[in-house]
Amino acid sequence: MRTTSPxxxxxxxxxxxxxxxxxxxxxxxxxxxxxxxxxxxxAELAATATRLGVAVEFTPPPHLRARVLAAAxxxxxxxxxxxxxxxxxxxxxxxxxxAAACLVAAVVLTVQVTGSDSSQDQxxxxxxxxxxxxxxxxxxxxxxxxxxxxxxxxxxxxISPSRNELLFLSRSMPAPPTDRVYxxxxxxxxxxxxxxVLPSGSAPLLTGGVTGAERVAVxxxxxxxxxxxxxxxxxxxxxx
Amino acid sequence: MPKLERPLHGLPPAxxxxxxxxxxxxxxxxxxxxxxxxxxxxxxxxxxxxxLIRRVVRDQAQSxxxxxxxxxxxxxxxxxxxxxRGSATTWIMTLTHRRAVDRVRSAQAASNxxxxxxxxxxxxxxxxxxxxxxxxxxxxxxxRCLSFLTELxxxxxxxxxxxxxxxxxxxxLLGLPLGTVKTRMRDGLIRLRDCMGVTG
Numbered sequence: 001m002r003t004t005s006p007x008x009x010x011x012x013x014x015x016x017x018x019x020x021x022x023x024x025x026x027x028x029x030x031x032x033x034x035x036x037x038x039x040x041x042x043a044e045l046a047a048t049a050t051r052l053g054v055a056v057e058f059t060p061p062p063h064l065r066a067r068v069l070a071a072a073x074x075x076x077x078x079x080x081x082x083x084x085x086x087x088x089x090x091x092x093x094x095x096x097x098x099a100a101a102c103l104v105a106a107v108v109l110t111v112q113v114t115g116s117d118s119s120q121d122q123x124x125x126x127x128x129x130x131x132x133x134x135x136x137x138x139x140x141x142x143x144x145x146x147x148x149x150x151x152x153x154x155x156x157x158x159i160s161p162s163r164n165e166l167l168f169l170s171r172s173m174p175a176p177p178t179d180r181v182y183x184x185x186x187x188x189x190x191x192x193x194x195x196x197v198l199p200s201g202s203a204p205l206l207t208g209g210v211t212g213a214e215r216v217a218v219x220x221x222x223x224x225x226x227x228x229x230x231x232x233x234x235x236x237x238x239x240x
Numbered sequence: 241m242p243k244l245e246r247p248l249h250g251l252p253p254a255x256x257x258x259x260x261x262x263x264x265x266x267x268x269x270x271x272x273x274x275x276x277x278x279x280x281x282x283x284x285x286x287x288x289x290x291x292l293i294r295r296v297v298r299d300q301a302q303s304x305x306x307x308x309x310x311x312x313x314x315x316x317x318x319x320x321x322x323x324x325r326g327s328a329t330t331w332i333m334t335l336t337h338r339r340a341v342d343r344v345r346s347a348q349a350a351s352n353x354x355x356x357x358x359x360x361x362x363x364x365x366x367x368x369x370x371x372x373x374x375x376x377x378x379x380x381x382x383x384r385c386l387s388f389l390t391e392l393x394x395x396x397x398x399x400x401x402x403x404x405x406x407x408x409x410x411x412x413l414l415g416l417p418l419g420t421v422k423t424r425m426r427d428g429l430i431r432l433r434d435c436m437g438v439t440g
Contacts (some may be wrong), residue, residue, distance in 0.1 A: 060289075
């Protein structure tokens with residue numbers, strides 16, 4: 001069984017009382033689909049929360065009954081899931097935010113799966129990284145922006161001015177040319193500032209020092225990165 | 241998964257009496273477009289649904305709106321209910337809570353939330369739960385089990401569930417780190433679960 005990050009697992013309670021932001025909820029639900037232990041606990045805690053709800057029972061105004069029943073008789077029901085789709089979780093798509101949250105979750109999961117046979121240190125590191133994403137995503141002023149990159153790749157940036165942090169995620173980026181790396185730049189009115197070399201694969205990059213950031217860009221640079229951009233710009237996202 | 245949850249109203253039927261159809265049975269019929277079953281489900285579930293919405297949303301007119309939306313959503317999406325993932329009651333009440341919270345969050349997004357949060361008295365929801373106990377088994381049990389939680393566990397759970405606050409809001413209200421609140425919510429619910437004998 002895969003090790004579950006302790007930080008993710010503690011979200012079962014907040015999830016059951018619906019205390020997560022939309023983004024965190026989507027990310028957690030993605031995690032839930034792969035974590036049997038979490039799913040059992042969530043089911044139990046949701047049933048527990050239900051008791052709190054039932055305890056404050058209050059009869060609705062009688063005139064609403066006829067109204068609801070009339071509305072139902074005029075409303076078509078959703079078709080059931082066919083067996084093939086039955087296991088998919090039924091969140092309603094809420095546009096880009098949710099897509100981005102899925103991406104965040106997918107990336108986090110990818111990282112977890114990739115790291116599943118790694119040392120405990122690495123898993124601990126992943127858990128703490130996830131905690132940082134989760135905290136960033138729950139910041140009230142967190143904004144999400146997405147862009148398309150080369151060869152059908154996509155990138156998402158989550159930026160929080162109040163925390164002065166930016167999370168950058170890419171998906172399906174082609175491998176950089178031999179002896180080259182992708183480097184991320186945060187661009188403000190002074191020009192580009194390096195946010196570091198993108199980790200291999202789809203691993204996320206979290207960076208501070210984003211005050212006044214207007215855009216983020218990815219360029220192709222020699223191994224180790226460059227102090228200022230020198231190579232081809234493969235992606236750019238406006239974040240203001 | 242075993243369905244050990246009681247029907248929405250009252251105690252389990254006494255032995256020898258014909259059981260009223262449970263919310264699970266009714267919801268399965270509703271999924272097949274049975275309007276009569278929906279009517280019965282309305283009678284079984286509307287009090288819990290409206291009570292929770294009213295507790296979270298507070299405003300009567302808005303509560304009525306959300307209530308109608310939720311009941312119609314129960315009708316519309318009954319086809320998607322999966323009994324393997326929990327009871328019908330939990331499914332309905334989870335949907336109810338989510339819609340109630342959606343309503344207060346979207347309303348609060350327009351106003352200054354920080355100020356709003358700071359003005360509220362965290363002791364209030366639990367007091368209300370305690371006060372309105374009228375001898376119903378569910379209410380007595382909830383009150384008793386809430387009393388076994390630590391103060392921070394209870395406040396974290398109650399503020400999130402009855403006030404519809406996000407965990408960062410609860411953290412700000414209680415002056416606690418985010419991680420602490422997440423943990424208190426989970427620990428508190430686990431303690432409630434064990435006290436109530438909930439098995440999911």
